[in-house]
Amino acid sequence: MTADTATEAFEEHRSVLLGVAYRMLGRVADAEDVVQDAWLRWSGADRTEVRDTRAYLVRVTTRLALDRLRRIKARNEAYVGPWLPEPYVTEFGDTAPDTAERAVLADSVSLAVLVVLESLSPLERAVFVLREAFGYPHAEIAAMLDRAEPAVRQLAGRARRHVQERRPRYDVDPVQRRVLTERFLAAAADGDLDGLMALLAPDVRLVGDSGGKAKAPLRVLESAGHVGRFLAGAARKGIAEMSNRFLELNGGPALLVLSGGQPDSVFQLDVCDGRIQAVYVVRNPDKLRSLSTARTSVCHRCGLVRTVHERSAAVHPCGA
Secondary structure, X not given: OOHHHHHHHHHHHHHHHHHHHHHHHOOHHHHHHHHHHHHHHHHOOOHHHOOOHHHHHHHHHHHHHHXXXXXXXXXXXXXXXXXXXXXXXXXXXXXXXXXXXXXXXXXXXXXXXXXXXXXXXXXXXXXXXXXXXXXXXXXXXXXXXXOOHHHHHHHHHHHHHHHHHHOOOOEOOHHHHHHHHHHHHHHHHOOOHHHHHHHEEEEEEEEEEOOOOOOOOOOOEEOXXXXXXXXXXXXXXXXXXXXXXXXXXXXXXXXXXXXXXXXXXXXXXXXXXOEEEEEEEEOOHHHOOHHHHOEEEEOOOOOEEEEEOHHHHHHOOOOO
16 A cells, blocks of 8 residues: 555545544544544554454554543543533535434534543543444454453443433534524523523523633523523623524534634533533633534534644645
8 A cells, every 4th residue: 555545545535534533522623633643553554464444443442542532531620610522514515314323423523422422441442432323333443442342241241331321412404503503692692581581491400511611501501590690691791793694503503602703602502402502612712623624524424524724734634
């Protein structure tokens, strides 16, 4: 395999690798770093022994992501306030024409699911992502992780039960979510408490992620009264030179709020039975950078958009 052929082979699978890494880590920059490391391993490997390029690259990426996830978990012990995944631009378009397939893709990167995945052990998370999001057989996962197949089956079952027990109930219908997001924006922008209360479920939760670097609640707010009053009060304070736009993040409609043209915060809603069940607010500036500094291209395999930063382009003159 020549250098050019090796690059082409890696590029063919890059979006899948990024999809695996992001689902395991919940962070765009970390996922991109893992894929970059996977490229370095691939470029220096003895590829004459590789029979299945995709399986080899997924194995390398998974192991690198596992190592990084263990370090991140130790680092996050000092995180200020609630933690949310870094928002990630998705656009399924015509790449998942089947409604069921589209729902699986959207669900596997949803904020609600990624938050639950944070409570799994790194190994459980790796098995869950490979099995549930990418459909790998237990035997292949066992080979990737150097584990016995019965042990992988046990990990997969435990992780699946854990996610099913802890994940909130919500609808993935993008039309309903978009309509409620627009109504939410109108009521919040006007500080209309009554309008907000009409949209919020009685037991709604608001999770704000600032990392201690912006203003946001340092604990999860619960109940329509608490969440509604907080949102109405925030609207009255306002944001300088505010503008907003809708985009698809983590498989669903989201609201990006800008201040002076720069990302200030992201709002995304979980909706069920016509009411807002959860409000996710990301204000940590470190998690918003990719929304203003990235070029994107759509993955035709998993629907995730590849985010390309200048630092990545500098390493890959071919445009990778």
